[in-house]
Amino acid sequence: MPWMRRRMGYSDPSSGKDILGSRSLCFMFICAFGLVTLLQQILYGKNYIKRYLETYDRSLEFNSTTCRELRQEIMDVKVLTMVKTSDLFERWRNLQVCKWVQSKEETSNFKMSLSRCCNAPSFLFTTKRNTPAGSKLRYEVDTSGILPITNEVFKMFPHDMPYSKSQFKKCAVIGNGGIIKNSKCGKEIDSADFVFRCNIPPIKEKYSTDVGSKTDLVTINPSIITERFQKLEKWRRPFYDVLQNYENSSVVLPAFYNTRNTDVSFRVKYMLDDFDSQRSVFFFHPQYLLNVQRFWAVQGVRAKRLSSGLMLVTAALEICEEVHLYGFWAFPMNPSGVYITHHYYDNVKPRPGFHAMPHEIFNFIHMHTRGIINVHTDQCT
Template sequence: MLRRRMGYADPSSGKDILGNRSLCFIFICAFGLVTLLQQILYGKNYIKSAQQFNRLKGDETGNWTGPVNFSDDGSLKPARNGRKRCFRQNFQPDSQTVIVTPCLSDIKKKQKKRYLENYDGSYEYNSTACRELRQEIMDVKVLSMVKTSELFERWRNLQVCRWAQSKEETSNFKMSLSRCCNAPSFLFTTKRNTPAGTKLRYEVDTSGILPITAEVFKMFPDDMPYSKSQYKKCAVIGNGGIIKNSKCGKEIDSADFIFRCNIPPINEKYSADVGSRTDLVTINPSIISERFQKLEKWRRPFYEVLQNYENSSVVLPAFYNTRNTDVSFRVKYMLDDFDSQRGVFFFHPQYLLNVQRFWAVQGVRAKRVSSGLMLVTAAMEMCEEVHLYGFWAFPMNPAGIFITHHYYDNVKPRPGFHAMPHEIFNFIHMHTRGILNVHTGPCT
């Protein structure tokens, strides 16, 4: 007992000078310190960026040049402001051979005023000014290369140019799509591409395999209802808050084929902005599970909701995972029970996988592509000209004003599931290349 007490009292007997315990303590301290430092730095950064947006909102947009901001350590989008970029480009020898990109601040000084005077897209698409503006956007190779505010700025500047389709780019893009995905024959599961008796592999549940029994086979359409470039002008309507108060309803309704995502509300309250016609609408099975109790209870409420989309067909990702299948089949059964002639289609899992792979190469790396991107991809093959409305995945519109997440609510999605900003970024690029037309402003 005595010995033990002695041992306890004697400092040298601990033998923990730089032993495990003290090392551990030092690590914890260091970690804490680093976190604290980061917090401080981040905090400053955050405040700064907020200030920038506040300025963007105001009238001083024209003569705003971003403050030098070097503290880009570890932030998601490394801030690199305009002056710095110009500076670097001027010293790059090959940049002059491609095209001389004027400094952002230069553009503003020289051209900004003029552009803003006639904002209605009066510049020809192929005019030199527009080419410069387009190059401005094409220079942003990756989304994280510039601050969003700067991308917005360039996007806003581009609005003065009238969009025109580039035949060459479009046909190239369509070619690569038809090589990878081939929507006109593989978009939906059909009797033709999914014969009875075969086994269908799920999209994510790699172990999940659905045998195509006669019962399942019966639900498939005989063949794909749409063919290649069948429609002249298509409109894909995203649910972004950007479409609110855009008064694009009439323009949308004039399209030949209209896609919508996730059964959005299109009643009188919104129809001025989003239009009232629909030809194809996707339904996420999770919506059915949450809002309609998987159709295990009441079914008429869901039927009534679908009645809003007059003759449109519905399409469901039934073979995404095993949980989706039953719910999706139930939609088909329910419509049959109510003697509805509405078409019900299921995305082919292989098609969706191919689409995902295609976009992953373009920089959209997410767990899953969004329904909007699926529809745009399909529309690119089905239509000659594709117009996007309501696609904008940033918390503020190009003018820097905050917008709601959806045009009908502000429910944020599960983080980390979709890579929406990257998708939009791709659309912006495609708009610039003349492949599709992204509408972000109000329609006239």
């Protein structure tokens, strides 16, 4: 009798069939789920290995699906404060697997915007054409200050702008950041059709392997002349000798940034004339610099003063077909998280709050991602 079996401690074997069946189904489901997961991992692993190999030899095309996704990850960061610096570094590192290619459309649109606002081929420097004798020149910062263009001042200007729109095919703009140290980019830089440099940096001997030696245009901040060469009152020959490192390059100074810069900048021209130098001396047009400042303010770069590097990059975008940047980085660590010096030749920091370097670099990263400029932060091959 069933009730007797229960009382005697026996159980009905048939009563456990449902339980055993449920357990079997559950076990089978778990096994199936595990098998699917394993297959996914195997397939993902193959893709991972493939991506690793592609990463190693940098064979991903800039417009491939993977690279478009990596580029979008950077473009999704609208402002610098949206992410941690380490996150931005990681996104930038990931993008390095992609071979950069210029976007003709993006570059053309950007150049058009610069042409409308700034027009470097006509107004980068003061010339006899854009600043006639007898006119008055308003300073960039000291806007209440006005410089009468006397015949003596006028004769220092070139007749016309020395550079035209998209005159050079490939240009290299060299920043002085520590990111370029040990890069071995010297040969690549020297292969450019036109090379810009900032503030007469050292380029000879131990530095040339990384930064090259070719120079076509170099900026000089008047503060360098004041602090290192005593306003050229006595140290004219040492300054002249420094300029010899740049062969036949032209020099450009912000003579009309404020009234203090004018006299020192003019002394550079007088000194070179006294030494019978054939080196060209140009002065930034104050209205051009003011327009550039306004242009970048709209892009989120708001500072007391734009860096010399940003000014040169802006000009290069109008007078060059393709622009490559080296030595531009505004963080104490490189993209791999390794600490670097501020400059490739020293670790002297700039005055705090004067420039907005991180925001400048952030814009460069976005422009690289859009195919407008090529920002080099890795070693050159």
